[in-house]
Amino acid sequence: MNKINNLYDLVIIGSGPGGYISAIRASQLGLRTAIIEKYQELGGTCLNVGCIPSKSLLDSSKYFLLAKNNYSSHGIFFEKLSFDFSKMMSRKNEIVNSINNGIKYLMKKNKIDLYQGIGSFQTENLLFVKDKQSLQKKNEIQFQYCIISTGSKPLCPPHLSFDIKNRICSSTEILNLKEIPKKLIIIGGGIIGLELGSIFNRLGSKIIIIESKDKIISNMDHSLSQEMKKILEKSSIQIETSLSVINIFKENHKEISVHAKYHNGKKVNFIGNYCLLSIGRTPYTKNLDLENLNIKMDKKGFIFVNDNLQTSVKNIYAIGDVIGGKMLAHKAEEEGLYAVEHIVGKKPPKLNYDLIPSIIYTYPEVASVGLSENEIQKDNIEYNIGIFPMKILGRAHTSGCTDGFLKMISDKKTDEILGVHIIGDHAGDMIMEASIAMEFRSSSEDIYRICHPHPTFSEAFKEAALLNFENRSIHM
Structure with missing residues (x-):
C-alpha cells in the first residue's frame, strides 16, 4: 500500500453512488484511496x-393524495385538509x-481522502x-489506478438554458421551486x-406531458405504457404523444409558451407557468482533459x-452514466x-446488463426486468405469457390500490422466465423476486411451486407463473 503523500493506489473522480461505493470497497481491499468531488x-x-x-417529494405528495381521496374509506376524516x-x-x-452526513462518516471510517475540486x-x-x-x-495527485465516475447532467438544446427565472427547468431546478x-x-x-x-399533479398543478414518440415510457414493455397512460389520465394528467417541440419561449413574467407539431403536421401551442425539460441526459466530462x-x-x-x-488507457476505468447504457444508480454501483x-x-x-431492474416511483409504481414482449417478438422467440390483474389480490383491496397487473413472459420451449413487468403498489420492491429468479434462470413452474405468503402482492407472481405454465389461474 502506498505511503507517499498524494500518491494513491486508486483515485476516483466523482462521489455519486458509483464513486463513493467504489471508494469504500477499495479501502476494504487495502488500497490507499482518494475521491475528487467538485461540489461541496x-x-x-x-x-x-x-x-x-x-422520492422524498413523491412520498410527501402521495400521503396528501391518499388523505384527500382514500382515508375517508378507512373512517379517517379531516376538517380542513391542507399541505405546506x-x-x-x-x-x-x-x-x-x-444521508450526506452518512457518506462523509463512511469516508472517514474507511480512511478515504477527499479533494474538493475538478x-x-x-x-x-x-x-x-x-x-x-x-x-x-490546487493539488497534484499521483495514482496507480483511476475510476472516472462523473455521471451525467440533464440534456438541454443549445439555444436554451435551464433557468427558473426564465421558467425553463431541468429536474434540478424543478426540485427547488x-x-x-x-x-x-413537461x-x-x-x-x-x-x-x-x-x-x-397531486399538489394541484395542471400537468401536460409532451412526448415525441407514439407512447410514454417507450423503452419499457408496451403493456406498461398503455396501462400507465390510463392511470395518469385518470388523475387528470394530459398526455400528448407523437408531438415534436418547435420552440419554447417566455410569454411574460409568469407564463411560458411551447410551440409544437404533431407528426401529421398539425401545429399546437401550450401555455404554462413553467416548462420541465426531461429529454435525456448527457455524460459529464467537462474539464477532465481526457484529450x-x-x-x-x-x-x-x-x-x-x-x-x-477499462478505458483506452488500461489503468483508467470508467463507470456509471458517463459510459452510457441504463443511467441508473444501481448500475453505477455494481460497475x-x-x-x-x-x-x-x-x-x-x-454484471448481467439484461437483468438490471428499472423502476418508476409513480402511484402505483412501475417496475420491469428482462426482455419486453416487443423485444421477444423481434428476436422471433416463441413465448408464453401470463398477466394477472392486481385487483384480484386481497392485499391490493386492503391497501386501496387495485390498479395494475403483473406480466410474466417465459420461453415456450424451456419455460425459462424472460421478462417480468409490473404496475402495482410496491412494484419497486416486488421486482427483486423476478430479478433473482431470472439470474438463476428459473422457470415459471419454479415460481408457481414456491409457497408465497398470503395476503401479499407477491401472490401475483404465483398466479402469473401458473398462467404461464398451464394457462390457468386459481383466482381468475
Missing part, C-alpha cells in the same frame, strides 16, 4: 438533485443532509485538482417526466470501455464494485 456535498446527482429528493409546500421541501432537504488528467498517472471556479491548480405551478408543461414522457409530473490521454469517446461524449470497464475488484486482481462475475 458528496453523493452526486442521485443524492442531491435526483433519486433521493424526488415549504415544509415538504424542508423535509426533503433534511433527508438529503442526513479532476484534470495530465498523464496516465498524474491528476491536477483544480478550483471549480477559477480552474487554477418555491411555488406550486398552476400549469406545468417535455419528455420518460421516468423523470412521469415522476415529477406526479408530484405536482491529454487520448481517452476515446463516442460522438455523444460517452467514454468507451471494454468488458472490464464500481466490479472495477475495484478487477483492479486488485479478483475475478468478479460480469
Whole structure:
C-alpha cells in the first residue's frame, strides 16, 4: 500500500453512488484511496438533485393524495385538509443532509481522502485538482489506478438554458421551486417526466406531458405504457404523444409558451407557468482533459470501455452514466464494485446488463426486468405469457390500490422466465423476486411451486407463473 503523500493506489473522480461505493470497497481491499468531488456535498446527482429528493417529494405528495381521496374509506376524516409546500421541501432537504452526513462518516471510517475540486488528467498517472471556479491548480495527485465516475447532467438544446427565472427547468431546478405551478408543461414522457409530473399533479398543478414518440415510457414493455397512460389520465394528467417541440419561449413574467407539431403536421401551442425539460441526459466530462490521454469517446461524449470497464488507457476505468447504457444508480454501483475488484486482481462475475431492474416511483409504481414482449417478438422467440390483474389480490383491496397487473413472459420451449413487468403498489420492491429468479434462470413452474405468503402482492407472481405454465389461474 502506498505511503507517499498524494500518491494513491486508486483515485476516483466523482462521489455519486458509483464513486463513493467504489471508494469504500477499495479501502476494504487495502488500497490507499482518494475521491475528487467538485461540489461541496458528496453523493452526486442521485443524492442531491435526483433519486433521493424526488422520492422524498413523491412520498410527501402521495400521503396528501391518499388523505384527500382514500382515508375517508378507512373512517379517517379531516376538517380542513391542507399541505405546506415549504415544509415538504424542508423535509426533503433534511433527508438529503442526513444521508450526506452518512457518506462523509463512511469516508472517514474507511480512511478515504477527499479533494474538493475538478479532476484534470495530465498523464496516465498524474491528476491536477483544480478550483471549480477559477480552474487554477490546487493539488497534484499521483495514482496507480483511476475510476472516472462523473455521471451525467440533464440534456438541454443549445439555444436554451435551464433557468427558473426564465421558467425553463431541468429536474434540478424543478426540485427547488418555491411555488406550486398552476400549469406545468413537461417535455419528455420518460421516468423523470412521469415522476415529477406526479408530484405536482397531486399538489394541484395542471400537468401536460409532451412526448415525441407514439407512447410514454417507450423503452419499457408496451403493456406498461398503455396501462400507465390510463392511470395518469385518470388523475387528470394530459398526455400528448407523437408531438415534436418547435420552440419554447417566455410569454411574460409568469407564463411560458411551447410551440409544437404533431407528426401529421398539425401545429399546437401550450401555455404554462413553467416548462420541465426531461429529454435525456448527457455524460459529464467537462474539464477532465481526457484529450491529454487520448481517452476515446463516442460522438455523444460517452467514454468507451471494454468488458472490464477499462478505458483506452488500461489503468483508467470508467463507470456509471458517463459510459452510457441504463443511467441508473444501481448500475453505477455494481460497475464500481466490479472495477475495484478487477483492479486488485479478483475475478468478479460480469454484471448481467439484461437483468438490471428499472423502476418508476409513480402511484402505483412501475417496475420491469428482462426482455419486453416487443423485444421477444423481434428476436422471433416463441413465448408464453401470463398477466394477472392486481385487483384480484386481497392485499391490493386492503391497501386501496387495485390498479395494475403483473406480466410474466417465459420461453415456450424451456419455460425459462424472460421478462417480468409490473404496475402495482410496491412494484419497486416486488421486482427483486423476478430479478433473482431470472439470474438463476428459473422457470415459471419454479415460481408457481414456491409457497408465497398470503395476503401479499407477491401472490401475483404465483398466479402469473401458473398462467404461464398451464394457462390457468386459481383466482381468475
